[in-house]
Amino acid sequence: MYRIKTLNKISPAGLSVLDQNRFAVSGDVENEDGILVRSADMHDYVFPDALRAVARAGAGTNNIPIDRCSEAGIVVFNTPGANANAVKELAVCALLLASRKITQGVEWVKAQAAAGEDVEKVVEKGKSQFVGPELNGKVLGVIGLGAIGVQVANIATKLGMTVYGYDPFLSVDGALALSRMVHRAMDLETIYKNCDYITVHVPQTAETKGMLNEDAFHMMKGGVRILNLARGGLVNDDDMLAALDSGKVACYVTDFPNAKIMGGRNVVAIPHLGASTPESEENCAVMAAQQLRDYLENGNIVNSVNLPTLVQPWSGVCRLCIIHRNVPGAIANITGVLSKDGVNVENMTNKSKKDYAYTVVDVGSRVSDSVADEIRALDGVLRVRLLNH
Ligand SMILES: NC(=O)C1=CN([C@@H]2O[C@H](COP(=O)(O)OP(=O)(O)OC[C@H]3O[C@@H](n4cnc5c(N)ncnc54)[C@H](O)[C@@H]3O)[C@@H](O)[C@H]2O)C=CC1
Ligand SMILES: O=C(O)CCC(=O)C(=O)O
Secondary structure, eight states, X not given: OEEEEESSOOOHXXXXXXXXXXXXXXXXXXXXXEEEESSOOOTTOOOOTTOOEEEESSSOOTTSOHHHHHHTTOEEEOOTTXXXXXXXXXXXXXXXXXXXXXXXXXXXXXXXXXXXXXXXXXXXXXXXXXXXXXXXTOEEEEXXXXXXXXXXXXXXHHTTOXXXXXXXXXXXXXXXXXXXXXXXXXXXXHHHHHOSEEEEOXXXXXXXXXXXXXXXXXXXXTTEEEEEOSOGGGBOHHHHHHHHHHTSEXXXXXXXXXXXXXXXXXXXXXXXOTTOSHHHHHHHHHHHHHHHHHHHHHOOBOSBSSSOOBOOOOOSSEEEEEEEEOOTTHHHHHHHHHHHTTOOEEEEEEEEETTEEEEEEEESSOOOHHHHHHHHTSTTEEEEEXXXX
C-alpha cells in the first residue's frame, strides 16, 4: 500500500485515479511515499524517509524545493498545459479589467445604494469616470510563449490586437502552436518600447524574479497596462507602486495580491484564480495522480522538472530504479555490481537531465535487498528502488 499525502485540496477526479486498494490518500498520512500538492509552500517541508515523489497539480513549481528534492532522490512532477486554457480565459478577462475600469465601476455602483430610487440617474451621471480604451487596434506584448503564453497571444490577435511574443527558449511545440499573426520579438526591449499592454507568462526563477522593475518600466510606453497571472515575484512591488503613482503604468492586474501591492493605485488584485476552474482542477489532478502512480508502481517518469523522461515497458520480473548523479562511470558501477552478483540484465535504459540521471534495469530473476544496498552505497547514487512485477 502506497501512502499519498495531499497538501492542498485535490480534485476528486484525480484522487479516483489512485485505487483505494493500493493507495492510502489523505492530508494526514505520515511517512508518505508521495505528495500531491498545488500551491502549498514546501520550502521548509521536512521530507520523510519514504518520500519518493512530489506531484504538483499545476504548472509552477517555485513552491517546491527542487534542488533539495533532487539531492534526496525525490522526483518532482508538474502538469504542463493542464490549466493553460483556464489561465488564457482569465487573461482575456484581465485585459478587459485593465482597460475598462470594470472593478472600480462595480465597487462604485455598490456604494450608490443610498441614492435609492435615484440610483439610475446617479449611475448615468457618474459613469464617465470609468471610461477606458478598447483592445482593438492596441499592441500586446506576451512574455513567455509556453502553454499559456501561446494561447494568450493567439486569442489576442482575434480581439484585433497587434501581438508581439518574446521567448528565447521557445519550444518546437510552442512555435507550431503560435499563430502566424503573432510577431516574434527578439528582445524584451522590443516588447517594452512598443506595447500598450504587457502580460507575463514565465516561471518564477532566479533569472526572472523581479524582472518587471524600474529599468523595465523606464523603457515602457507611458500608460502601459500590465497583467501578471504568472507569479507575484516577477514584479518588483516597490518599483511597480512608484510606476503606478507616476502614471507610467496605468493599471496593474495581478493574480498575486500581497500586503504591499493590493492597496496600490489602479491595482486590480485577483485571489490567484488563474487555474480555479473545475475543468482545470480536474485536468491537473488527474495528470498529477497518473504520473505519481506510474512512478511509484512502475518507475516510469513523465513530466518531471528535475529528472529525465523515462518510460520502459516491463520485461523480466524485477526492476531496479536508480536515481544518481550524471557523472562518468555511474552506469559501469551499477552494471559492475549486477555482474559481480550474477544478476542478468534483461533490459536497461539510462537518461539524464542536467546534473542528474535515472537508470532503470529490468532483470529476469528476483533481486535481493543486499544487491540494492550495494548499489545504494555507490558514489553518486541518490536513490534505489526495487520493484517486483
Ligand atoms: N495564475 C495561475 O493560477 C497560474 C499561473 N501559472 C504560472 O504561469 C507560468 C507559465 O505557465 P505555463 O505557460 O503553463 O508554463 P510553460 O512552461 O509552458 O511556459 C513557460 C514559458 O516561459 C518561457 N521562459 C522561461 N524563462 C523566460 C524568460 N526569461 N523570458 C521569456 N520567456 C521565458 C519558457 O521558455 C516557456 O516557453 C507558470 O510557471 C506559473 O508560474 C501557471 C498556471 C496557473
Ligand atoms: O493550483 C492552483 O490553483 C494554482 C495554479 C498555479 O499557479 C500553477 O499551476 O502554476
